[in-house]
Amino acid sequence: MDIYAQITILFLIMLIGGYARKKDILNxxxxxxxxxxxxxxxxxxxxxxxxxxNFSKDMFNNIILALIYSIIAFIIAIILSNIIFNRVEVGRREVLKFCGVFCNCGFMGFPIIESIYGKEGLVYASIFNMIFTILIWTYGVRLYGGKSSISNLRSLLKNPGILSVIIGLFIMATPINLPSVIKSVIEIVGGMTTPLSMIITGSMMAGISLKAQFKNKSMYLGIATRLLIIPLVLYIITLAINLKSVPASSIVIIEAMPVGATASIFSQTFNREKELSAFSVFMSTLISMITIPIIVGIVV
Known part of the structure; x- marks a missing residue:
């Protein structure tokens, strides 16, 4: 499936959520x-x-490289977001930082990487997703909920997002095969994440003032940061230190994805700037129809 088809699917699912909200099916x-x-x-x-x-020893070195590149990518994203949004008013600042750091690596990133690099690329995308998950449940939660949300190690380890990474690593590193029934349940219920997140985002979009958000200059700065500034800076760094490889290119392309729908989900959960985050997801996904092919053309 090509990039434009993937993005079109996102919008159609969002429209379903918006329709459900307008008809009072959702509230x-x-x-x-x-x-x-x-x-x-x-x-x-x-x-x-x-x-x-399937874990192959031949891929071990590239997996380690993908892990290192992913960590570097997030460090760069966090630093740039803190610099760029430092003067934005409190409240919006935290949401924009979240939008700058956390992209739509799942629904859009995975299939786009697979279409370019095949199953090998998916392995590196999964490693990126591991770091993404750890950070979204630590740094991301902290942005929305404050220090008390991750106040101690015990509560962090009980977090479902962190637990899922630990379980996933265990499954990947051991020869244990889950029963096919359990695998199917995990795949089917986990597969609900993308359509459900888009439906929720569409529902939120139906309840916000589009006119007010179109005038929000800080939102456009956030979108530019997510779609262009971060991936281009990361790409320049990979060229400067001669890191051009499939793992590195995969991470750069993933970083070119739009704002993840998790931004609007977290805003809903923590009751923080719901309109700003929902509209950032919507607009960045729309604009990414132009920017993603550009970044892919540069990197590949």
Whole structure:
């Protein structure tokens, strides 16, 4: 499936969510319940499923490289987001930082990487997704909920997002094969994450003032940061230190994805700037129809 088809699917699912909100099938209470279900059930299962691939010793070095590149990519994204949004008012600042750091690496990143680099690329995308998951449940939660959300190691280890990474790593590193029935349940329920997140985002979009958000200059700065600034800076660094390889290119392309729908889900869960985050997801996904092919053309 090509890039444009993937993005079109996103918008059509969002439209279904918007229709459901306009017809009062969905409301704010249901949005919050679905958001909690997504964050605590479907998203962790999606993460576990992403680690279910055949591990080859020949790929070990590239997997380590992908891990290092992913960490570097997130460090760069966090630093740039802190610099760029430092003067934005408190409240919006934290949401824009989140939008700058956390992309749509699952629904859009995975299939696009697979279409370019095949199953090998998916392995590196899964490694990126591992770091993404750890950070979104630590740094991401901290942005929205404050230090108390990750105040101690015990509560962090009980977090479903972190637990899913630990379970996924165990499955990947051991010869244990889950029963086919369990695998199917994990795959089916985890597969609900993308359509559910898009439906929730579309529902949120139906309840916001589009006119007010179109005038929000900081939002456009956030979108430019996510779609262009971060991936281009990362690409320049890989060229400067001669890191051009399939693992490195995979990470750069993933970093060119639009704002992840998790931004609007977290905003709903923590009741922080819901309109800004939902519209950032919408607009960045729309604009990415132009920017992703450009970045892919440069990198590949």
């Amino acid at each position: 704010e209470t249901l949005e919050r319940g679905l958001s909690n279900f997504l964050l605590n059930i479907t998203l962790p299962l999606l993460v576990i499923n992403s680690f279910d691939f």
